[in-house]
Structures are given as C-alpha cells and as structure tokens.
Amino acid sequence: MSFSSKTKNELxxxxxxxxxxxxxxxxxxxxxGGTVQVSGLGRVNLKFATENAAIARRIFTLLKSQYKVSTExxxxxxxxxxxxxxxxxxxxxxxxxxxxxxxxxxxxxxxKQQYVINYGITKKLxxxxxxxxxxxxxxxxxxxxxxxxxxxYHLEFVTHNRQHSKDLSKLIxxxxxxxxxxxxxxxxxxxxxxxxxxxxxxxxMEAHSALLKLEDIRILKEVRNNVNRIVNCETANLExxxxxxxxxxxxxxxxDKIIGIEKLPDNLVExxxxxxxxxxxSLKELGLMLTPNIGKSGVNHRLxxxxxxxxxxxxxxx
Numbered sequence: 439m440s441f442s443s444k445t446k447n448e449l450x451x452x453x454x455x456x457x458x459x460x461x462x463x464x465x466x467x468x469x470x471g472g473t474v475q476v477s478g479l480g481r482v483n484l485k486f487a488t489e490n491a492a493i494a495r496r497i498f499t500l501l502k503s504q505y506k507v508s509t510e511x512x513x514x515x516x517x518x519x520x521x522x523x524x525x526x527x528x529x530x531x532x533x534x535x536x537x538x539x540x541x542x543x544x545x546x547x548x549x550k551q552q553y554v555i556n557y558g559i560t561k562k563l564x565x566x567x568x569x570x571x572x573x574x575x576x577x578x579x580x581x582x583x584x585x586x587x588x589x590x591y592h593l594e595f596v597t598h599n600r601q602h603s604k605d606l607s608k609l610i611x612x613x614x615x616x617x618x619x620x621x622x623x624x625x626x627x628x629x630x631x632x633x634x635x636x637x638x639x640x641x642x643m644e645a646h647s648a649l650l651k652l653e654d655i656r657i658l659k660e661v662r663n664n665v666n667r668i669v670n671c672e673t674a675n676l677e678x679x680x681x682x683x684x685x686x687x688x689x690x691x692x693x694d695k696i697i698g699i700e701k702l703p704d705n706l707v708e709x710x711x712x713x714x715x716x717x718x719x720s721l722k723e724l725g726l727m728l729t730p731n732i733g734k735s736g737v738n739h740r741l742x743x744x745x746x747x748x749x750x751x752x753x754x755x756x
Contacts, residue, residue: 442583443490445640445648449575450492452644457504462569463576464500465542465560469602470580470595474539474555482536482545482553484529493579494525501527507534559605570609575643577606584636584648587655593636594629596622603628613642679720686713686741689748696751702744709740 439447454460468474471493473485486497494511501509512526529535536553539545543560545553564570577595585592597603603619603626610617610628615635620627630636633656640649690710693699699710712719712727719727721734721741728737 441586441648441651445584445645446490446579446582447492448645448647449579449643450490450496452575454572456568458563458566458569459572460500460504461541462563463572463579464497464504464538465544465563466573466576467497467500467580468539468542468544469559470577470582470597472580474535474544481532482539483532484535484538486525486527488525489522491523491525494527496579497527501529501538505534505538507531507538557599557601559602559609564609570612571642571644574606574610574639578643587633587636587652588659591633591636592629592631593639594627596625596627598625600626602626610639613638615639680718683713683717683719686744687717689745690714692748693744693751696755702747706740706744706747709737710744713741 454463467486468484471486471488473487475483475485477483486494488494488497498509498511501507507529508531510526510528510530512528514524514526529538536545540553543556543563546556559573564573577597581597582593582595584594595603595606597606607617607619607628610630615630615638616632617628617630617635620629630639633652637649637652637656640646640652690699690713693702693710699707702710708728709724712724716724716727721737725732725734725737
C-alpha cells in the first residue's frame with residue numbers, strides 16, 4: 439500500500455463530533471470527488487466514485503450521520519489491469535441531493551430562485567478553525583495525494599475549477615503555509631513541496647501516524663545527507679593533500695636532479711628530506727617532525743619556496 443493510501447486510510451478513521459466539521463468535510467468531498475447530475479425534469483442526484491474502501495465508508499457515514507438519507511452503494515470490479523474495486527455511492531432522491539448540495543454551498547439559488555453552481559468555498563462552512571481543518575482533510579480524501587517521502591516531498595490536491603483551487607490554496611495558507619497552484623492539463627493542482635510544510639499540513643489534517651513516519655524519514659535523510667557531506671569533504675581534503683604532496687615531491691626531485699638539494703638553505707633541505715621520507719604526511723605532521731616544531735603555515739611557506747625554485751629552474755631550461 440502506498441504512503442498516500444495509508445494516509446487516507448488514517449484520515450478516514452478520524453471521528454468528527456461537530457456537525458459543522460462533518461459538513462465542511464462532506465462539502466470538500468463533494469467538490470473534489472463528487473458528481474452532480476441534473477436531469478431534464480430538474481431532478482438532481484449526487485454521486486461519489488472511489489477505489490478506496492475506507493473513503494467510501496467515510497462518505498457513507500457522513501451522509502448518514504448528517505442527513506440520514508437513503509443512499510445506493512454499488513461495488514464494481516475494475517477489469518482493466520486487475521485493479522481494485524470501484525465503489526459508487528449515489529444519493530438518488532432529488533430533494534435529499536438538493537438539500538445536501540445547498541448546505542455544502544455547491545448549489546445556490548439566483549434571483550429567479552433557480553439553482554446555480556457555486557464554484558468557490560462558502561465562507562460560513564470554514565469560519566471556525568476546526569472546520570477549516572475538516573475541509574482540508576475532506577479535500578485530501580477526495581482529490582489529494584502525497585508522494586513517497588523516501589523519494590521526494592510533494593503533496594497535492596487536484597481540482598477541476600480555478601476558483602475552487604484559489605480558495606483551497608488560500609484556506610491552506612491561512613495556517614501559515616505556502617501552497618501554490620499550477621495548471622496541469624485541464625486540472626488545477628494546489629501543491630506543497632517543502633517537507634516542513636507537508637508535515638504541518640498532515641498535522642492540520644490530523645494524520646499523526648503519517649506525520650511521524652514522514653518525520654522519521656526526514657531525520658534519517660538529513661543524517662544521511664550530513665554524513666555524505668562530511669565524507670565528501672574529507673575525501674576532497676584528502677585528495678587535495680595527496681595532490682599537493684605529489685606536486686611537492688616532483689618539485690623536490692626535480693631540484694635534486696638539476697642542482698642537488700644540498701645546495702639549498704638548511705631550512706629548505708630539512709623540509710625537503712622530510713617530505714621525501716614521509717610522502718603521506720600532512721603539513722601539520724611535517725611541522726611536528728622539525729626541530730624546533732613549526733606550524734602549518736611555516737611548512738607551507740618552505741614548500742612554496744621549493745616550488746618557486748623548481749619553477750625558476752624549469753624556466754631556465756626552456
């Protein structure tokens with residue numbers, strides 16, 4: 439089971455006690471995963487389709503607890519590619535469907551007392567903080583997904599209306615987050631990509647188990663990245679030290695071949711011999727072998743002197 443499915447299953451088990459929160463969640467489920475059908479006689483029905491059994495139970499429970507309506511539940515086997523069952527929940531009674539859609543702010547009456555579709559989020563549904571959280575939870579259940587955090591951080595809501603995407607993004611950002619909207623084919627996608635913001639949103643939706651799992655993965659990835667950075671840094675320093683040592687040895691051997699290192703000043707002879715004897719030693723280690731001891735900068739200064747002498751000899755022989 440994917441991380442996204444586990445998160446949705448967890449959210450589907452949350453018990454809502456307030457009617458206002460259940461209505462807000464149901465409204466979001468209608469917006470994101472519901473279908474409204476209007477017949478020629480003005481009859482209205484409401485349908486939900488999902489492949490997740492937990493979400494189907496959630497929708498059924500919300501409809502029953504809020505409205506006690508008669509719902510038809512159908513289970514169809516997806517024959518293509520041997521996929522999971524497809525659950526269809528239908529509110530066929532036109533009066534019940536109109537009542538639900540009106541309360542959810544999906545349908546409203548115009549001046550002629552005819553129903554028109556409202557694509558935005560009705561403010562009275564999300565006036566309280568608890569209702570905002572419930573709406574976001576319903577939106578995620580109806581049309582949301584979250585990527586496997588071991589690969590990448592990405593959480594999104596897919597909606598088919600521009601106004602609803604703007605209202606949903608604004609609602610999410612009212613919690614101090616930074617969701618953005620992108621047009622993908624014919625859908626509007628509200629998304630978050632920062633791991634910290636996704637953790638915050640999971641907390642807002644009350645997906646605490648998913649939150650802890652994501653946090654564990656984030657910490658593990660951070661530790662792994664820190665270790666890799668340290669190893670890379672140590673490797674780079676070691677490579678730098680080895681390359682410098684090879685260059686210094688070549689310079690000393692060239693000087694010895696052309697004029698002999700014995701003709702150099704005593705301090706340069708001393709460091710040249712030590713470098714030839716201890717080819718893997720660091721500058722600090724070479725400095726401790728000298729009498730008296732000198733620091734890294736002192737050793738580096740002497741080796742640079744040898745490099746200058748070698749370069750001068752090469753120039754003369756051109």
